[in-house]
Amino acid sequence: MSSTVAAPLVALLTDFGIADGYPGVLKGVILGIAPSARLVDLTHEIPPQDVLAGAWVLHTAWRSFPEDTIFLCVVDPGVGSARRPLALRAGGRWFIGPDNGLFSYVLAAASPGAAVALDDPRYHLPNPSATFHGRDIFAPCAAHLGAGVPLAALGSPLDLASLVVLALARPTWHAGTLSGQIAHVDRFGNLLTNFGPTLTDALLAEPALALTLGGEVIAARAATFAAGPDDAPFLLRDSSGHLSIAVRNGSAAARLGAARGDVVVVHGLPARIGELAR
Helix, strand or coil: CCCCCCCCEEEEEECCCCCCCHHHHHHHHHHHHCCCCEEEEEECCCCCCCHHHHHHHHHHHHHHCCCCCEEEEECCCCCCCCCCEEEEEECCEEEEEECCCCCHHHHHHCCEEEEEECCCHHHCCCCCCCCCHHHHHHHHHHHHHHCCCCHHHHCEECCHHHCCCCCCCCCEEECCEEEEEEEEECCCCCEEECCCHHHHHHHHCCCCCCEEECCEEECCECCCCCCCCCCCCEEEECCCCCEEEEECCECHHHHHCCCCCCEEEECCCCHHHHHHHC
């Protein structure tokens, strides 16, 4: 297992927002333990308590960071309850946060090498609060990990099969029809489907591709937002590789009245697409 670098890189993802001092407090705790740490605000604008949204944003971001980055992730509606504080190694990076499904997409993409429950008080702040584990448990553990404390020293080993994983919707195939869902709606109102990069490339290679969302059939496509039609939703490959529905200079979510979890369907596809969906 790789060791962390002398100046650890810590990326923070939370639902704290920026109106209060919570994100700054996390940074202060980390720098008090690991003064050389480099801190990156991945986002603090996950909707409050929306674990699935946090999992998606992490899913689309973690591969862009160098190996041994420490991801400190706090979207934690169960703080203070029986849910476990967790640290794990996967995909050449470290992930610290609540064991509540926040790392579901990461675990689907990269098998974890090891995981521990953060139950050794030597690496917590004194007298941890029941309502701010981000400050009192997760941030100090991230800092100690970055300062060179081995993962195994931070707490008790966990059975990897016991980690909480959300039931992520997968595309389904039946007799030439591919069904999926809107997996995420970004701040621009773009609708990102759960058709991943391989499926997206295959679908966009189909000359007669038409996707149905609710009662709307979307057949227009573009390679960029600026190249999309002025008056209709269109399909494009999102930067994450997923098939996306967009509206030029507008919100596809508002235009179509769509939300996460809505079903998208593509009919009349060749069998080779079905093989990719399995």
